[in-house]
Amino acid sequence: MNVEPVLHIHPDAEILASAVARRLIARLALAQNQHGEASVVLTGGSLGINTLRAMATDASRTEVDWQRVDFWWGDERFVAKDSPDRNELQARQALLDSLDIDEDRVHAFGSTDDFGSPHEAAEAYAQELRRAAGRDADDGGDGLPLPRFDVLLLGVGPDGHIASLFPDMAGIRELDRAAIGVEDSPKPPPQRVSLTLPVINSAEEVWLVVAGEDKACATGLALAGANDVQVPAAGARGRQETLWLVDQAAAARLPDALLATAETY
Numbered sequence: 001m002n003v004e005p006v007l008h009i010h011p012d013a014e015i016l017a018s019a020v021a022r023r024l025i026a027r028l029a030l031a032q033n034q035h036g037e038a039s040v041v042l043t044g045g046s047l048g049i050n051t052l053r054a055m056a057t058d059a060s061r062t063e064v065d066w067q068r069v070d071f072w073w074g075d076e077r078f079v080a081k082d083s084p085d086r087n088e089l090q091a092r093q094a095l096l097d098s099l100d101i102d103e104d105r106v107h108a109f110g111s112t113d114d115f116g117s118p119h120e121a122a123e124a125y126a127q128e129l130r131r132a133a134g135r136d137a138d139d140g141g142d143g144l145p146l147p148r149f150d151v152l153l154l155g156v157g158p159d160g161h162i163a164s165l166f167p168d169m170a171g172i173r174e175l176d177r178a179a180i181g182v183e184d185s186p187k188p189p190p191q192r193v194s195l196t197l198p199v200i201n202s203a204e205e206v207w208l209v210v211a212g213e214d215k216a217c218a219t220g221l222a223l224a225g226a227n228d229v230q231v232p233a234a235g236a237r238g239r240q241e242t243l244w245l246v247d248q249a250a251a252a253r254l255p256d257a258l259l260a261t262a263e264t265y
């Protein structure tokens, strides 16, 4: 049974991004000590990318052997490979280009350069997940053959979406496939590919990284136990840890009882 959320509140978005960066570096180093390698699922969105930028300048980044880190994505915009909209391109510019990574361990979603539709790209990603599962087979508890994800990062939209799983749409209801294509994303661009909730919840740790008062309502609903079809962020649960790493503005609508349990910095 995946674990209930733990809440950490930081003063503002910039301090939050730096704190998440440091925490992620430490967690990847720990995973390498335990398993000889580490894996992280990255997210798009401004805070997710700012977190990567903070990692690029954090002195502790030398604690990780970046040659032994697998990089995956929770979702991707289905656009050209070199489009500035690509989460992969933004992640490379923010962090990966500054590290000595193993390109064979960078698992990007396909683009319009290689696939005719988001659905084709999603099926190809599901195959890559199955291939990687061969190394450390783990069914994620849902019969889907998946690699181990040590940390899976998620941004949260004002509507409570995570990755490209949007309220009330088919993606958040998909429980049998590992990845799906999206044609009509409410958040532009309209065509996307995304991991599904069972794959998100197969991660050892799921970290929801959220800043800004426009996320306060979604954060409040998700942590109050809303239904995951209406508020997808409510359904995100890691197997060992579910962290909500937020700033004061995003925490503004949380009840006092929950705030009292939070780790506040």
Ligand SMILES: O=C(O)[C@H](O)[C@@H](O)[C@H](O)[C@H](O)COP(=O)(O)O
Pocket (backbone or CB within 6 Å): 043, 044, 045, 046, 047, 048, 075, 076, 077, 087, 154, 155, 156, 157, 161, 162, 163, 164, 187
């Ligand atoms: O590809 C994407 O757009 C993201 O994966 C998306 O899920 C994002 O994380 C949230 O929309 C939050 O984005 P912001 O941090 O920019 O609000």
